[in-house]
Amino acid sequence: MKAKYTFLIINAILFTGIVPVSSYAAKHIIQVSNFVFTPANIANVAVGDTIRWVWVSGSHTTTSTTIPSTATAWDQQMNSSSTSFEYKVSVAGNYNYVCTPHAAMGMDGSFMVTGVIPSLSVTPSNQTVTASAGNTSFTVFSNSDWTVSSNKTWCTATASGSGNGSINVVYEGNPLFTERIAEIAIHVSGLPSETVTVTQDGSTVSINEKTPHQIQIFPNPVSDQFTINTGELGTQSLNISLVDLSGRRMQTRNCSGSSEYRFDMGSAPEGIYFIRVTSTGENIVRRFIVTH
Numbered sequence: 001m002k003a004k005y006t007f008l009i010i011n012a013i014l015f016t017g018i019v020p021v022s023s024y025a026a027k028h029i030i031q032v033s034n035f036v037f038t039p040a041n042i043a044n045v046a047v048g049d050t051i052r053w054v055w056v057s058g059s060h061t062t063t064s065t066t067i068p069s070t071a072t073a074w075d076q077q078m079n080s081s082s083t084s085f086e087y088k089v090s091v092a093g094n095y096n097y098v099c100t101p102h103a104a105m106g107m108d109g110s111f112m113v114t115g116v117i118p119s120l121s122v123t124p125s126n127q128t129v130t131a132s133a134g135n136t137s138f139t140v141f142s143n144s145d146w147t148v149s150s151n152k153t154w155c156t157a158t159a160s161g162s163g164n165g166s167i168n169v170v171y172e173g174n175p176l177f178t179e180r181i182a183e184i185a186i187h188v189s190g191l192p193s194e195t196v197t198v199t200q201d202g203s204t205v206s207i208n209e210k211t212p213h214q215i216q217i218f219p220n221p222v223s224d225q226f227t228i229n230t231g232e233l234g235t236q237s238l239n240i241s242l243v244d245l246s247g248r249r250m251q252t253r254n255c256s257g258s259s260e261y262r263f264d265m266g267s268a269p270e271g272i273y274f275i276r277v278t279s280t281g282e283n284i285v286r287r288f289i290v291t292h
Contacts, residue, residue, distance in 0.1 A: 025046070025048040025049050026045075026049045026050075027051075028042055028050070028051050028052065030042075030052065030053045030054070030062075031053075031056050032053050032055050032060050032078045033056035035102055035105055036107060037062075037099070037107065037108070037109035039109075040108070040109045040110070043111070045112060046089075046115075047113060048090075048116065050086050050088045051086065051087045051111060053078055053084065053085045054083065055078045055080070055082070055084065058079070059078075060099040060102065060107070061076060061078060061098075061099050062097055062099065062109075063076070063099070064095065064096070065096045065097060065098055066094070066096040068092070068095070068113075071090070072090075074087055074097075075100075078099075089113050092115040093113055094110065094113075095110060095111050095112075096108065096109075096110045097110070116144070118143060118190050118191050119142055119143050119188075120140070120141070120142045120186065120188045122138050122139065122167075122186050122196050123138065123141075124196070125196050126196060126199055127169070127196075127197075127198050127199070128200075128201070129171060129198060129199070129200050130201050131174040131201045132173050135170045135171070136169050136198065137167060137169060138166065138167040139164075139166050139167075140161060140165050140186060141164055142162075142163060142164065142188060144162070144163075144189070145160070145161075145162045145189070146162070146187060147187045148160060148167055148184060148185070148186055149185050150169075150183070150185075151182060151183045152180075152182035152246070152247065153247075154171060154174075155170070155172075155184070155198050155200075156170050156171075167184065167186070169198055171198060172247070172249075173203070175203055175247065175274050176202055176203060176243070176247060177203060179202045180199075180200050180202075180247050181197050182198045203276075203285055215229070215231060215275070215286050216228070217229075217286055217288045220289065221288070221290065222288055222289065222291070223290075224264065224266040224292075225262055225265070226262070226265065226288070227260050227262050228240065228260065228261045228263065228275065228277070230261075233279055235256060235257050235258055235259055236256065236279055236280070237256040237279065238277055238278065239252070239278040240253050240254075240261060240263075240277050241253075241276045242263060242273060242274075243273065243276060244268075244271070245272055250273075266292075268290050269290070270291050271290060272288075273288055273289070274286065274287055275287075
């Protein structure tokens, strides 16, 4: 009885022509008998699947003829001494093969291979971070190669990856009082892009600031050039940055030895800008307007 059930199972496998080998790949069975491959044509092969020829009768070969240019060719005897041959598919495209001794009699076959259906998901959808410079990450789940792009210069990300992985994001400190958002787009060929965001908190003035007028900007509004008076900070070493509303640093200067510094905004578009003055224990942001 056990032998009978084994026989039935084997015949069912040969009849369907497909044996599942994992959740992602399949094994396709082709019988080789006198003057025919059965089935002669297979249309549902995926990259990663295996083609298995099984000898039944006669003396034949399975020999590739027209196949994708980057695929590996094969030429295998199929007879009572060589009863099976397996070929793992790694390239998408159309594959044609013959039995060399009986090709003129029409003993040929083919199979069509499609690429792996790409998949992509990214978590979490957003990372909220503090105003200080730092880094964060996202997790990618994919079976394909992927690339990454950011729509803000203050926020940069891992350029690319393959399969499951992670995206490392590095962000600059936020000089603005309001929060800002960067969009990180993850691209896989053939799929819509996945977009996640980095939301950065707005900056706050240091609690060490002594008076609201410690840093003075004049004139304000600015036409072309303006002067920064560092007030009680005096002549100590300072880092002074000019930043636009998007958070882009337009100018950065290390200053020391004076209490006044001159900047030129003649080529800047009209609008609202911020000046950020950083010293030991101090982080001060002031707003100014450019009007030409």
